[in-house]
Amino acid sequence: MSGTLKEHCGVVGIYNHPEAANLAYLGLYALQHRGQESAGILSLDGNKMFIEKGMGKVADVINQARLAQLPGSAAIGHVRYSTSGESSLAESQPLMAKYASGTIGITHNGNLINAERIRSLLVEDGSIFQSTTDSEVIVHLIARSRAAGFAQRVIDSLSKIEGAYSLIFLTETQMIGTRDPHGFHPLALGRIGDGYCIVSETCAMDLIGATLIREIDPGEMVIIDETGIKSFRPFPSQKTRFCVFEYIYFARPDSTIHGLNVHMVRKEFGRQLARESAVDADVVISIPDSGTSAALGYAEESGIPYDIGMIRNRYVGRTFIEPKQSIRHFGVKLKLNPVKELLSGKRVIVIDDSIVRATTSKKIVSLIRGVGAREIHLRISSPPTCFSCYYGIDTPTRQELIASSHTKDQICSYVEADSLEYISVEGMRRSVGPMGDKICDACFTGDYPLPVKEEHFVQLRLFDSI
Numbered sequence: 001m002s003g004t005l006k007e008h009c010g011v012v013g014i015y016n017h018p019e020a021a022n023l024a025y026l027g028l029y030a031l032q033h034r035g036q037e038s039a040g041i042l043s044l045d046g047n048k049m050f051i052e053k054g055m056g057k058v059a060d061v062i063n064q065a066r067l068a069q070l071p072g073s074a075a076i077g078h079v080r081y082s083t084s085g086e087s088s089l090a091e092s093q094p095l096m097a098k099y100a101s102g103t104i105g106i107t108h109n110g111n112l113i114n115a116e117r118i119r120s121l122l123v124e125d126g127s128i129f130q131s132t133t134d135s136e137v138i139v140h141l142i143a144r145s146r147a148a149g150f151a152q153r154v155i156d157s158l159s160k161i162e163g164a165y166s167l168i169f170l171t172e173t174q175m176i177g178t179r180d181p182h183g184f185h186p187l188a189l190g191r192i193g194d195g196y197c198i199v200s201e202t203c204a205m206d207l208i209g210a211t212l213i214r215e216i217d218p219g220e221m222v223i224i225d226e227t228g229i230k231s232f233r234p235f236p237s238q239k240t241r242f243c244v245f246e247y248i249y250f251a252r253p254d255s256t257i258h259g260l261n262v263h264m265v266r267k268e269f270g271r272q273l274a275r276e277s278a279v280d281a282d283v284v285i286s287i288p289d290s291g292t293s294a295a296l297g298y299a300e301e302s303g304i305p306y307d308i309g310m311i312r313n314r315y316v317g318r319t320f321i322e323p324k325q326s327i328r329h330f331g332v333k334l335k336l337n338p339v340k341e342l343l344s345g346k347r348v349i350v351i352d353d354s355i356v357r358a359t360t361s362k363k364i365v366s367l368i369r370g371v372g373a374r375e376i377h378l379r380i381s382s383p384p385t386c387f388s389c390y391y392g393i394d395t396p397t398r399q400e401l402i403a404s405s406h407t408k409d410q411i412c413s414y415v416e417a418d419s420l421e422y423i424s425v426e427g428m429r430r431s432v433g434p435m436g437d438k439i440c441d442a443c444f445t446g447d448y449p450l451p452v453k454e455e456h457f458v459q460l461r462l463f464d465s466i
């Protein structure tokens, strides 16, 4: 419900299974929360690749007839929310391209911070791009690489790339999964029947009946072919900086990432928040769904009962006919409705996962006040979001992030809550246990793991090879 932060993409790959496309379809279903703008599946049958993709959610795009057009024993799939490039069919993935040595399919979760610069160099050198997506830059680099063999071409190309990537490639003879050296976004490897799968989140494996082998490590490349699995670490090692927002908000609570179940991590955020910002109240409620795990943790730690105080309408579509101004807070009301009989006359602790622009929080506080709550104490299970993301998460500009220019008290008075507290950065790090020093928390601290200004990029190597 934070509304304005969105995950970039979800990816899935199936190798050596007679129902590859069907399983990719189901895997995408489980990963739908990672992107709702477009969906697509590419399959491999013999030496031939087939692709079906379109704008919308998985169920809108892939129907029985389209699935029937995706034969073969290997497939890769993608759901997308655009944070780089435009939002159109040309930008949707998987991307498929023919080059001198064959055909490649590619799916990408993340954001390349030097893609624009590389694209300009490639265009100056005669390359023609079909889309605005940064992932196409990788395809061009692979096609132009002079390295021997596809895996070496991938390594050669990715060594020119800066940014966040969890990638799956499919060629006529192999599937490759790889994660950037910082490991910003998740990627896991599993076994299904006699074959293998690679998915963004383990919840996709649960649905398709796969068994988790392990998560793919930051900087690792896994090659799957008819001989089995091989693992390489071709990139210089870097400190792991996994996106902590995956734990806070993006990932599904039933997924396990870096060995930690997301729901349990969120509960720990809630417990820590209760320890840091106790307040007398009658009930703890959450902004569903991502605030719910933290609210349960907060209630457990504080001893104040948790209850369902906001009901979410799960059937809100992409478009609706807006009423005239006469209905206040229409957009939020469409999605959330407070339970009047529970909240009226009560002192209420409201747990949300983040505050971005604070316009949604203000409307939520107003809705709860409107049903007669006596006090409203807003508790946020992430620290103040002060900085933008450049690694695959759609955040507004820094100016639009209210915490970048307003104090906590100013935000509290803007949203008209009785009190407002955030989890501390230290508390957040403590809550992720062994991952505490392996997370990216730049949107709270400004401590960016990779340079974010174009002039910081070292391009000489790139010029050499082009």
Ligand code: SF4
Residues within 6 Å of the ligand: 184, 242, 243, 244, 245, 246, 388, 389, 390, 391, 392, 393, 440, 441, 442, 443, 444
């Ligand atoms: S800047 Fe924030 S949203 Fe972006 S990768 Fe880092 S923690 Fe995640």
